[in-house]
Amino acid sequence: MTGEILCIENLSKSFGGVTAVRDCTFSVRQGMVLGLIGPNGAGKSTVVDLVSGFGRPDAGQITFEGRQITGKRPDTIARLGLIRTFQTPREWRQLTVLQNVLVARCAYSSEALLRTIVRGRRIRRDELADQAMAMDILDRYQLSALRDVKAGDLSGGQKRLLEFARIAAADPRLVILDEPMGGVNPVLGTRIGEAVRQFVDDGHTVIVVEHNLPFIERICDEVVVMDSGEVIAQGPFDGLRDNPRVVDAYLGMDQSHE
Amino acid sequence: MMYWISVVTESGIFAILALGLDMVWGWAGDFDLAFYGYLALGSYMTMVLTIGKPIPPTEYILGLTLPYPLAIAVADVLVVALAAIIGAVALRNLREIYFAVTTLGAVSALYLVVEVYTPLFDGYNGLFGLINPGQSALNLTYNGYRQVFMVIVLVILAVTYLVVQRLSKSPFGRMLRAVREDERAAAAYGRGIFFAKYRAYLFGAALAGLAGGLFAAYISAFNPSAWTPQELLVIYAAILVGGRGNPRGVIVGVFVVYIGFIELTRYLPSPASRPEFAPALRQVLIGLLIILMLRFRPAGIFPEHTGAGRVGRAPAPDPLEQSGVGASS
Numbered sequence: 063m064t065g066e067i068l069c070i071e072n073l074s075k076s077f078g079g080v081t082a083v084r085d086c087t088f089s090v091r092q093g094m095v096l097g098l099i100g101p102n103g104a105g106k107s108t109v110v111d112l113v114s115g116f117g118r119p120d121a122g123q124i125t126f127e128g129r130q131i132t133g134k135r136p137d138t139i140a141r142l143g144l145i146r147t148f149q150t151p152r153e154w155r156q157l158t159v160l161q162n163v164l165v166a167r168c169a170y171s172s173e174a175l176l177r178t179i180v181r182g183r184r185i186r187r188d189e190l191a192d193q194a195m196a197m198d199i200l201d202r203y204q205l206s207a208l209r210d211v212k213a214g215d216l217s218g219g220q221k222r223l224l225e226f227a228r229i230a231a232a233d234p235r236l237v238i239l240d241e242p243m244g245g246v247n248p249v250l251g252t253r254i255g256e257a258v259r260q261f262v263d264d265g266h267t268v269i270v271v272e273h274n275l276p277f278i279e280r281i282c283d284e285v286v287v288m289d290s291g292e293v294i295a296q297g298p299f300d301g302l303r304d305n306p307r308v309v310d311a312y313l314g315m316d317q318s319h320e
Numbered sequence: 321m322m323y324w325i326s327v328v329t330e331s332g333i334f335a336i337l338a339l340g341l342d343m344v345w346g347w348a349g350d351f352d353l354a355f356y357g358y359l360a361l362g363s364y365m366t367m368v369l370t371i372g373k374p375i376p377p378t379e380y381i382l383g384l385t386l387p388y389p390l391a392i393a394v395a396d397v398l399v400v401a402l403a404a405i406i407g408a409v410a411l412r413n414l415r416e417i418y419f420a421v422t423t424l425g426a427v428s429a430l431y432l433v434v435e436v437y438t439p440l441f442d443g444y445n446g447l448f449g450l451i452n453p454g455q456s457a458l459n460l461t462y463n464g465y466r467q468v469f470m471v472i473v474l475v476i477l478a479v480t481y482l483v484v485q486r487l488s489k490s491p492f493g494r495m496l497r498a499v500r501e502d503e504r505a506a507a508a509y510g511r512g513i514f515f516a517k518y519r520a521y522l523f524g525a526a527l528a529g530l531a532g533g534l535f536a537a538y539i540s541a542f543n544p545s546a547w548t549p550q551e552l553l554v555i556y557a558a559i560l561v562g563g564r565g566n567p568r569g570v571i572v573g574v575f576v577v578y579i580g581f582i583e584l585t586r587y588l589p590s591p592a593s594r595p596e597f598a599p600a601l602r603q604v605l606i607g608l609l610i611i612l613m614l615r616f617r618p619a620g621i622f623p624e625h626t627g628a629g630r631v632g633r634a635p636a637p638d639p640l641e642q643s644g645v646g647a648s649s
Contacts, residue, residue, distance in 0.1 A: 140510035154501035157626045163497045168510045172491040182486050
């Protein structure tokens, strides 16, 4: 099918006797923002892990841009252009803000050990171009003044922004954001919403796993709802309000989000 | 004078070893206890490749008479091969204490085999006879040779330092620190964790093998008592004092610990009736040094630079905090 960047078919995964994901099927179109929602324990994070290679599915297939990525290693999948984040920001603490963005830039050929020894000058020249690019990105996320600060010393909100700066530097085809709004204040929340829309404008496709339903409603083109490891609905957010399974499984449990 | 030439030569050799170990521990974050084994194998192999056929009842393998530099090169290839096997097992999934215990097991096995299986390196007696290789070719006196050898060691140390420093400040060094700081995030950004650590491990082992080859000529004899586990802990202490992850700091740390603490404590008064007093006090002083450094300057004399990407401008005040954006969670 054309236009589909990611296809997940009949994906299943159990941990011991617990089935985390069961026969899960959905797909993501190029250039959209897809929300992945569901109550705690619905299997959202497991799906993210399986898609990004941090877990091996028991059954099912994952196709990314027409390529089979089922069971491949995380670094292999990342190199194909699929970058994921984690529920808590995982910055490289002892590295500076600028270095974090430069590592995320993924200039793999500059990291060859022997080439560094014999062609060091060439690598330094490439590095200067990468630094200029990284500074532009830091400007965009209001982090340029903090570029020489160790990432571990940033505030929680700054770490969230750094995560977005790292993704922008990696320039992926598809990005999966795992709870980007966790522990984020409303001002920064607006900023993150803008950042997600910016990704789409720049040609990326985005999957957002999130509990914050107003946020999902605001930024997502389509939503996949999971419950007990199964996909129970997929479609535009508005249509889901009337879906009794969704209301029962999720929205009904916590009206305070509405 | 000859005494200080000897001390500087020895410190220089250990500095080369420490630069290699720091890549593994400082940059990649793996506490490796097998590392002194690579120096030992480098020493043994350099010996059996240069000192000629064994005279019974002495027994050891090979017994060739290769030129000394060629012997070091061949020995180093074997050291890297051993590191390739140990690293392939230990670095794949094991981290922290599990990695440390696995490498300790590996080096203990190596130690036992060398000590018990005499046809390999003559067991507990060890090897000897690599005395001033090339002295007659260079037409030097014994003392003149020791001075030249010190200069050679310091030149090799300088070249090693320049190479390691270039790696440390490169994207390679930065990537390795990212792997150390958060493996999962590094994998999510396309880094093959095992391969990244493995490359640093093999490079570090190559430096240890080189140090071993030089050490063989420095002490001209090598047996199991020369590579007991305590030796490695002194190297770790030196890295800690100088600055883990900073090549310049590592070299300074080695010289501080070896010259400042091991050699200068010889001048401590030792009661004639208790000759073991000074060596024991030396151990205590190194322990005290580690504790004081960890308490007052945990990053070492020269703290780490985490690879390429420092431009050197002082950070301005935080605009996010002022606008209220950063004050979240």
